[in-house]
Structures are given as structure tokens and as C-alpha cells.
Amino acid sequence: MIEIVFGDSACGSLKMAQNYGKGKYQGGYIGVIISHADGSKPSKREIKAAKREAEEKERLAWENAAPLGGSPANIYGFSLKLSIGDISEEQPGTKRMQALERLYSIYPNDEGQQLAQEILKSTNENLKKVKERTADGESLRIWYSNQPDEMCGFYWFMYLLNQWKVSDEQVFIVKLPEWEAHEKGTIVRKTNWGETAPGEWNRYIELQKTVPQIFIQSCASHWLELKRENAPLRILLNGQLVSSSEKIYDDFILREIAAENEEFQEAMIIGRVLGKYQLGISDSWVAFRIEEMIHAGKLTVMSSADEDMPVYHRRLKKSI
Incomplete structure (x- = not known):
């Protein structure tokens, strides 16, 4: 098949x-990511406990x-x-x-x-x-x-x-x-x-x-x-796959930006749009639309991302 x-x-x-x-569970390396809402660094004890919990979950999943x-x-x-x-x-x-x-x-x-x-x-x-x-x-x-x-x-x-x-x-x-x-x-x-x-x-x-x-x-x-319509986007609307403009998801992005302070982390906006609205789009597309807002003068770049990171790991500012 x-x-x-x-x-x-x-x-x-x-x-x-x-x-x-298949066979006996052998275990293996399991990585975990822990974050605190206040931005504080998790302790070694917290990391160890999270890894132990993840390993046990993986073992049970394998056995079942x-x-x-x-x-x-x-x-x-x-x-x-x-x-x-x-x-x-x-x-x-x-x-x-x-x-x-x-x-x-x-x-x-x-x-x-x-x-x-x-x-x-x-x-x-x-x-x-x-x-x-x-x-x-x-x-x-x-x-x-x-x-x-x-x-x-x-x-x-x-x-x-x-x-x-x-x-x-x-x-x-x-x-x-x-x-x-x-x-x-x-x-x-x-x-x-x-x-x-x-x-x-x-x-x-x-x-x-x-x-x-x-x-x-x-x-x-x-x-x-x-294919004949060849629109910039295709979305699912009422269960039907339809052509759409590039701006269809912008309202969700702007809604999250509006809830931020004057300066904010772009990555936080992208994470919230993806997690909160479950639109089925990628971080790349949200980042691309934010880039368009920067070009339109709606946002200003305040800091650049590190060389080895995606461009959206930076701070932005709302333009007046």
C-alpha cells in the first residue's frame, strides 16, 4: 500500500x-521545552521533572x-x-x-x-x-x-x-x-x-x-x-476549498497586535495567532504578512533577529 x-x-x-x-520499549533521548509566563528561567528541578513525565508518557504510548x-x-x-x-x-x-x-x-x-x-x-x-x-x-x-x-x-x-x-x-x-x-x-x-x-x-x-x-x-x-482562478491563497470556507486574497488572515494578526504594548516581540504575536485561532496556516505565512505591514508603514522594526534565527525573532513598534 x-x-x-x-x-x-x-x-x-x-x-x-x-x-x-514493536518489541520492548528501549527509551531514548527526549527533549522538553519549559517556559514561564513571567519570562523567568525554569529550574533544573523543573526541567528534570518535565523530562521524567515526558519519558513516562512516551513509554506508555509505546506499550499501548x-x-x-x-x-x-x-x-x-x-x-x-x-x-x-x-x-x-x-x-x-x-x-x-x-x-x-x-x-x-x-x-x-x-x-x-x-x-x-x-x-x-x-x-x-x-x-x-x-x-x-x-x-x-x-x-x-x-x-x-x-x-x-x-x-x-x-x-x-x-x-x-x-x-x-x-x-x-x-x-x-x-x-x-x-x-x-x-x-x-x-x-x-x-x-x-x-x-x-x-x-x-x-x-x-x-x-x-x-x-x-x-x-x-x-x-x-x-x-x-x-488553477484557472490562480488566486494568491486558497482557504476552507464552510467546508469548501475556495480562492482568496492574501489579506484574509490579516484581521487575526492585527487583533493580536492591538492587544500589545507599543513595542512587542513579533514571535509572540505569531505564536498567539497560530495557537489561539487554529487557522491551519504556518508561522512563515504570518511572518510574511507582518513583513507586508512593516513595508506599509504600520509597524517599525526596533531590533534585528540573531543571524541564526528566523527573521521574526525581533522587536517591533506600532507606527503612529
Whole structure:
């Protein structure tokens, strides 16, 4: 079974899931991050206690997990961020490279450019392999969610399957639930498959569905329409993937900036927008929109980020 996901985190977690829970738990290095609201430094005792708690949680997850099985060679991750930028190309090329470079320009030392090149290269290599394998009759399973990049990835891949004339009998889909009730009486919401722990993948298999050919064709037709519109963004609105302007998320960003003092840390704004509103967008996109506000004169840069840090690790000031 070929597995298709639309993000690096989901790809890595799914590969781990194949053997997660197999054999005796061996333990390993677990890192923890602790922060205090007042900015004070956590004590060694607090760090040690947090690591102990994390290790115990990991051990229990391993012992309660059922390995998914399969081979890492069957997992293909496509991290094209198709909710953003030009999607007019029939095969990811120069325009997709430009969209990725623009999105990842927040990273230092040309890291974003290198990352964009690696993504494009692996995407086209993997597409060739998947096309050949499906032509030989292999089945595939597509994991997607309501997160804009994963939903765009899903429609894009259905568009490809329709072009490749893949039989509907070969195609299985698994959509991430919008919410789940846990044993402790809490509701858990995941925005994308990248938030799924290795020990959790196996229990989602029961959500797997087959799709009729008309569904594949319908998704392909919708993606073709989005390609023709070729808007700056694509978002999920009332369950429908639609074209949108770049400014659609700005109100959420401005709302958090308005709640700050005259000077503030840009990274704090980005963290709150992502955590509070669960929009399914990346830190890169929020940083890009804040950069546009700086260019428009709405904000002023008061300090620069360290050379080895993303550009948004700096202080900004509201402009009068």
C-alpha cells in the first residue's frame, strides 16, 4: 500500500508508526521545552521533572501502541504548501519554487532557498515513482484534513490520479476527524496529520474509505477551476476549498497586535495567532504578512533577529 501525506511532520510520524510499539520499549533521548509566563528561567528541578513525565508518557504510548506495519519506502510526503501562491503549472516547477522561496524567506543564510529546491526535487522524483507504481496496479491511501495545505494537496493529488487514469478501486482516503473525545473527558482537536503521534496512526485506519470514480473526477474538476482562478491563497470556507486574497488572515494578526504594548516581540504575536485561532496556516505565512505591514508603514522594526534565527525573532513598534 502506497501512503500519501502532505507534510514533512506527517511523513516522519507515519514512518515511525510502522514499527512503533514493536518489541520492548528501549527509551531514548527526549527533549522538553519549559517556559514561564513571567519570562523567568525554569529550574533544573523543573526541567528534570518535565523530562521524567515526558519519558513516562512516551513509554506508555509505546506499550499501548499497535504497529501500523509496512515499509518506509511506501510513504511519500508532498510538502508543496499549495494553499499559497501560483498553482497554474501542470507539474511543480519554477512558479512553485518561487512560492516556496517566498514563504521560507524568513529563514537565515539562504536556508529557505535550499529547502525550496529540495522540496521541488523530491516532489518530482516521488511523483514519477508513484505514477509508475499505480500504473502497475498498486493501491494507495491518501491522508488529508481540513488544514488548507493538506486539503489543497488532496485535491491536487486527485487531479493527478484522474489524469493518470488510476482506477477508483486502487484509491483509499482517510480524513482527520475535526475533534475527538479522549478518555479523560477532554476534547482534542488536531489541525493536520503532522500533529499525530506515531502511536496514534493505527487507530485511524478504521476511518479509511474507498471513493467512486465520480468523486475523483469531481475533485479534479474543482482543482482545475482553482488553477484557472490562480488566486494568491486558497482557504476552507464552510467546508469548501475556495480562492482568496492574501489579506484574509490579516484581521487575526492585527487583533493580536492591538492587544500589545507599543513595542512587542513579533514571535509572540505569531505564536498567539497560530495557537489561539487554529487557522491551519504556518508561522512563515504570518511572518510574511507582518513583513507586508512593516513595508506599509504600520509597524517599525526596533531590533534585528540573531543571524541564526528566523527573521521574526525581533522587536517591533506600532507606527503612529
